[in-house]
Amino acid sequence: MHRACLDRYLAGEAPLVMLHALSIRDKYKRLELLAEPSQILQSIGLYDLWFGYFGEIFADPALRTYGPGDAPVNAAFINAAFVLYSLGCGRVSVPYLDEFYKAFPKSRYTPTVLYAQSMTYGRYQQPVNLTVAEEYALRNLETIERDFKDHDKYDYIKVFAENAYAYIKAKQEKYDEALTLCAEGHGKMLKAYGGERFKLHQSILIYNTSQVYELVDDLPRAEKQLREAIAYDPYYGEYHNDLGNLLSKVPGREAEALQAYARAIELCPPYYEAHLNRAALRNRMGYAAGALADLDRTLAIKPNEWRAHFQKGNILMRQDRPEAALESYLAAADIDPKNPDLQSNLGLAYSELGKASESIEHYLRALELNPRHALTHNNLAIEYFNEGRPDISLNHATVAVEIGGDPDYHLTREHIQASLQADLTSRRTRASTSSAKPS
Template sequence: MSTDSVRHLWITASTRAGCERLLASLDLPPLLAHVDAHRRLRGPYTAAGTLVRQLVPATRSTRPGLAEQHDVEILAVAPELRTIVPCSRETLTALAGPDERTRFYPKARTTQLAHGLTEFLFEYLSHPGVQSRTLVVANAHHADGTDAELLAILLRRADPGLLRLVVCGLEGELPGELATSLERHALRVVPDVAASPAELRPDKQSRYERAAWYVTTECTSDDPWLREAYASLPLAERAALHDARATELESRGEVSLRLGAIPFHRERGSDPRGAGVDALRDALDHCMMMGFYDTLLDLGRRSHALLDWKTQPERCWLVTTKMCTALTVLGRPDEAAALYDEACASSTLPSVHLQAAYGRAMLYTRFYDNGRLDHRQAKAWINTAIALSSLLPDRERRAFSLTFNENGLALIEMHLGDLHESLRLVTEGLRRLDEEVSPERKRLHRSVLRYNRAQLLTAIGPPEAAVQAYTEVIEIDPNHSEYYFERAAVYRRMGRLPEALADYDAATRLSPPYPEPYYNRADLAVEMGDLHAALADFGYTLELDPTFLDAYVNRASVRYELGDREGAMRDVAAGLAVDPDQPHLHCLRGLIAQEDGHLVEAREAFTTALHHDPTLVAAWSNLGVLSFGQGEVDAAIESFNGALELVDDPAVRGNRAYAYEHAGRWREAIEDYTRMLDRASPDREDPERGELFYRRGLCLLNSGDLRAALADFQECIALGGSSADEAQHELSSRGYDQLDRLRTASPTAG
């Protein structure tokens, strides 16, 4: 069967056997790997982890250093590789145990991991002698959200000539992001004839053997012959099979099995409320620590189905608080609030009400949408948490709980506008931890407090103090990318551009890729005059996030400055596809249309830009130039007025002066030229000064002020250059062959 050689493939076979039969008929590049994405096998990153476990060991000899460059993302998806892949970029967040963890990864964490894994694959395949490869992913419709996100990114970013993706997944059952990416980047292939699952059946005949085989597939087989055998067994026999399978998998010591197959089997074994809950708790803890929040919610719901608030309130709350954190990070605050309400209604444990009060405070001050934020309500809830914390009997625990909740109060005070009180609370918290908590404990939260202090000093203190505060937290947590990213902004504000650039470099090096440091480094490169470096970083920003609108705006401008008008227009079109109302893109569209002689389109573009942003100086200015060029001098003056009401730009004022001059409005032109001369460089070799004296002299001549005109022409001629020749010519054309004659004819002042 022939296939499109430049497209990824999407096979929509209804059975695994159908997919395998179709695969065998395709003319594809050599196989890189054939992986199963069914989330029941290993939970988050089932497919990615399988792929990495196959590729990484060989790189130790063939590509030394490659795995280490991607240690964070490799170990996140395949923790079993920790014995052969040392991690040199771990942050305090990654190193903190569950009891010390007070900071959790953002929602975008899995996106960063996906891009890091994508870069690993690209570098792996770019090795000399490595040919194009095929990656086959089965059961994509059963993939965990982490694998689905990775596949969607790979489909968009991977060149099929380098890495050909063949994704097997049923239409209508795929996660939305993956389905969209397949529709856009893959060729759909449908088998001509459905294949029977019997083609993949094991040589097992008895009902028990078939059921046992089904369990060894982690109950993922789509063969009804196996499923029926399993369903026909008595519950006790099925439970025994699940127990045996779980024990076998546990003996392997592979962490990722504890996120998928092991809890699945323990839930269905002989002790679901004991061993099952324990297995789910282990998976919950891991997903919480790693930021695998969608999976955590599934595990949490399954845990609650086996737990009882009346007899196991502590265990119920541990599940609930993790689910609330996940829901909050995922932008689902109402569901988190409902779980807090349920927990408080189900338990009188002080710890439940203390932590729920803090959680509700954060919803009101940070996570509800803008229309529902209520910082006063947040303060009421956080004060409840602080009051309960003050009653804790253990000194260290009380000190930490007070500090933790007062840090929440500091955030609320900041939102209420009292930054100095916020800084006081953070500083007091650091003092309390230093005095009342053992120095080896709560290292992560101490760093969080120092980071918050640096952020507050950035807002209210001298920049030198902010830099020092960021430097202190970096010394404590040197692999935290965001600290360098934020310190770079302070350096840039201080004009210390080389240090800012070094910090952006560190931010990109210490983390799996995320767009912001590349975008900011590109913007800094523009300021430093390195347009080609800016172009590369804006481009990579858009590779990471094709909806990053400001990157389109700025890359279009850089391309325009470099003379790549076609590239600029491609960026304009791509950016307007993201936001049809983006004014800067419309302005650039107008500028290019104007240069191409498409004046109607140019006027429409400038007008559209001003409709969406009446404060856009460039649109006013360019519209004025366009109007002047079409002989609409009064309209040009109005446009220049619009620009100058916003910013006193010398170039715009010069254009308005010239328009006034052409309109015969001499006094207004003279005023504009005078203001420009007042601000012009005093350097007598500056050609702009000569031009300004010449133009003002013309206006003075035409207004009848011959004495002042003489003075300006004298200045112009003394400065030399082309303007001096024009001044001399103007005098001759008016019958003043010598400046002395003009001086004699000039009326006496007064």
């Protein structure tokens, strides 16, 4: 049955059935058959299903260098690396891309490999390494000029290499150079291919120009470019999500921002970031119930999204529900234990529940992570004061005033100072009375 079905597929008489492809014992033949469905699953975002079978293939050293370098199987691996780096798995994609470049330096996929490396180091790796990112971007431009000058898509390949370089320039705060590269790149694409060919790819150039304008806080021009990108590709959810983010920064345009987030979610229902961003805006607008609904949806899509747990805890704290807030904060801390804001809020939740020792423990942990966390110094001062330790309390209150600009910090310190002064006066009075002789 397997043989008959595969023969029909290879003859072009029927589509490939995955069951039959997965049943091939020879791993090299199996890879050749799985290359096409791998690309399809990636293109429609079914990453979990794709990981289920291609993860094992990607980890096989023999398969990683199989093929001539220009075959569909090689493209499947390159695209797999693209998915991995865009999902934040640079530690997995970077070694493979280096391996591919060494094995197939003259591959037609070389510009794609170098582009991915520049973006991994310049955007997705945390922290970014702009020096290495720029090295890859420049190597890519040199390679294209040397080996791809006669390629029928030379302009397309060159412009997208320059686009990666523009992103790095923007991150280096060389905004004029970044904008020039994006604008010239779009002009080259229009001249070479017109307004209809590669239309979706041209939208990326316009979108990146919008990002640069947003970085320099020129929001009107950023919005203009972003709306033009949407006109080129109206069904790409990320553009609508970014429009929501941009509009949420402009006073009075919150309703439009909510509409943009709704459109992003409509286009891509599992888009957890759109739910997360809309939750932040709804919370800011006072729509706590809607914000909590968005956060619950975020966690249903991505249970380990610590920011959703954190935001949920903050809302619950403002609703005077410290026990529920603590549960959310602890869930966030299980995922990201080294966030000082989170540790500080854990201290506050424990304080509200009357658990002073746990509160102090988390405040101190927050200060280990960030010694200049003014709010933590202020709250720790209050906790120590309530514990009857005014001297150390005053030290933290003073630090909070010195590094923070909140008037409440001054009130905390003044209250502690007044209490210490009253205590000192009381002691002096008692000492004077006890030393006085009877008349």
